[in-house]
Amino acid sequence: MIALIVSATAAAAAIMYLAHNGSDDANWLVVCLQFTNFCQQVTGAVVVSFVATVFLLTLVAISAFSLKRTSD
Incomplete structure (x- = not known):
């Protein structure tokens, strides 16, 4: 899931x-x-996508630590 979000x-x-930055071929400046x-x-x-990626990565790390702690 993290790979998909990234x-x-x-x-x-x-x-x-x-x-x-624009592209002369695509005329992005005109679109903007x-x-x-x-x-x-x-x-x-x-x-927002970068924030979501960091948030999901943090949740995965917290979940991994929680699972490791409960298995000991």
């Missing part, structure tokens, strides 16, 4: 990179200007 976050980060708040929403989605 891969989705990486895909969103790639789109965010294109949206902020035409659709209001598109670039800001993509940035927010990437930040």
